[in-house]
Amino acid sequence: xxxxxxxxxxxxxxxxxxxxxxxxxxxxxxxxxxxxxxxxxxxxxxxxxxxxxxxxxxxxxxxxxxxxxxxxxxxxxxxxxxxxxxxxxxxxxxxxxxxxxxxxxxxxxxxxxxxxxxxxxxxxxxxxxxxxxxxxxxxx
Amino acid sequence: xxxxxxxxxxxxxxxxxxxxxxxxxxxxxxxxxxxxxxxxxxxxxxxxxxxxxxxxxxxxxxxxxxxxxxxxxxxxxxxxxxxxxxxxxxxxxxxxxxxxxxxxxxxxxxxxxxxxxxxxxxxxxxxxxxxxxxxxxxxx
DNA sequence: GTCGTCCCTGTACCTGCCTACAGGGTCAAG
DNA sequence: CTTGACCCTGTAGGCAGGTACAGGGACGAC
Numbered sequence: 001x002x003x004x005x006x007x008x009x010x011x012x013x014x015x016x017x018x019x020x021x022x023x024x025x026x027x028x029x030x031x032x033x034x035x036x037x038x039x040x041x042x043x044x045x046x047x048x049x050x051x052x053x054x055x056x057x058x059x060x061x062x063x064x065x066x067x068x069x070x071x072x073x074x075x076x077x078x079x080x081x082x083x084x085x086x087x088x089x090x091x092x093x094x095x096x097x098x099x100x101x102x103x104x105x106x107x108x109x110x111x112x113x114x115x116x117x118x119x120x121x122x123x124x125x126x127x128x129x130x131x132x133x134x135x136x137x138x139x140x
Numbered sequence: 141x142x143x144x145x146x147x148x149x150x151x152x153x154x155x156x157x158x159x160x161x162x163x164x165x166x167x168x169x170x171x172x173x174x175x176x177x178x179x180x181x182x183x184x185x186x187x188x189x190x191x192x193x194x195x196x197x198x199x200x201x202x203x204x205x206x207x208x209x210x211x212x213x214x215x216x217x218x219x220x221x222x223x224x225x226x227x228x229x230x231x232x233x234x235x236x237x238x239x240x241x242x243x244x245x246x247x248x249x250x251x252x253x254x255x256x257x258x259x260x261x262x263x264x265x266x267x268x269x270x271x272x273x274x275x276x277x278x279x280x
Numbered sequence: 281g282t283c284g285t286c287c288c289t290g291t292a293c294c295t296g297c298c299t300a301c302a303g304g305g306t307c308a309a310g
Numbered sequence: 311c312t313t314g315a316c317c318c319t320g321t322a323g324g325c326a327g328g329t330a331c332a333g334g335g336a337c338g339a340c
Binding site for chain 2: 326327328329330335336337
Binding site: 012013015016019023032033034035036054059060061 | 296297298299300305306307
């Protein structure tokens, strides 16, 4: 499968594929006689994984780690496990944060149903309390 | 309170405060006779809100919306409510995604306890399925 | 009054993640 | 055998979110 077909199927720009290859996220695919990239079918699934993990807040560097973790096989398992557990802890914390945020928003929405008088905003109060915990994420 | 004190208390760079002011996220504080910014105590809480919301995946533009939503008072309530509800829906979806991701990781970690034979990685399979749903986020 | 430390404004630069050329080759259709 | 759609490499640009000067003023301690 050629670059634009893969890109089209996954919904990314062709340039993005070359960019991923350049930064080492995707392996270089074999080339046709004319020098065109010829991706295997599995590249579709792989790329969907990348885009989805990214949508979940992982950086491309982290996605790369996840991929290695995924394809490393039994022998990498102990190192991979540590990585997976630390990512899992990140996720737990992140989920808890988002749940609190969501609850705050729900509370805020509920105050909209009150009579015009007794309104105040719970959002600021609930969010402003704890400090960020892991500076490595959030770039973005 | 002066710039560096506020920055220090919240754990951000002083330049970041000026940057936020420039982009309209923070109101211009009053100035001392010598032209120095003099922030009120409430700025600490406000900034913590900003950094925290940001850590939860909101962009600075979204944070600004949230702040307006927060301080808008009763009359903005209907518009604010719509905004809050759409953000809440975003959060729900995001939480569900992250939970699936976490469960996949947990499953992966569990395979590490299996005998060396029957291992395969559930991560790729579980994540690669659905497509991103909202392209407006994802900056970062 | 002159250090040293802080503050000011303005502009330039950096990282992550793309996206867009420029300049040129491949290839199938007509 | 030329035209058009695609592909290649390489380099530059763009946006978000900061961060880092440069050049100069404000102030308290001595």
